Amino acid sequence: MTTTSSPIDDARDLPREPTAPWIRVLAIIAVAVWLAVVIWQVMVLPDRVPTHFDGSGQADGWSSKNGALAFSVLIPLLCVIPLPSLARLVLRWPQAINAPNRDWWITSGPRLRRFERLMREDLWLITVLTLALLVAIQVGITMTARAEADSMANGVLFGSLAVFGVGLFAVLARMYAGGRYAEQPDLD
16 A cells, blocks of 8 residues: 655655855844844943834834843844744645745645745845844934934934835845746756
8 A cells, every 4th residue: 555645745855955145144144233233232222212203203102221122132033033934834834825836836845845945035035124124223223312312313214114115025026026936847
């Protein structure tokens, strides 16, 4: 009696495809910059820190130094850096993934294994962008707190959001319009 294994089982038996080196370098740089900013904040933040700003950049919420540091550490650590681990869903519940050409990707073990790598790389890029946005905002908060100002420079706040938006658009365009998830002949 022969048993047929599923594409998921076949994919799990295959070696993991490595993340592209340039994406790993970006991730390492982003984490290193984030840690450097946290260390800088520990050294220079005053006891009272503006931590929330209205649409015009005016501070409308304040926190203690420890509260601001907790935000700087916990949000990236708990919400952003774990994001690439969501790519594991490809090998656990591939039908739950919403990506271009998904039905082609989930039909064999080698396709699923490649699909997991593509998703992991894209999630790392989104992680890097999000971490960069948070770091830029933390730098703006720290500069505002050190200057004892009641408003953040609009260039920091809106410039960071603009760069994040353009970067996110580029990653999504690469995913959906760039053919990244098109059928790949080496996997037929």
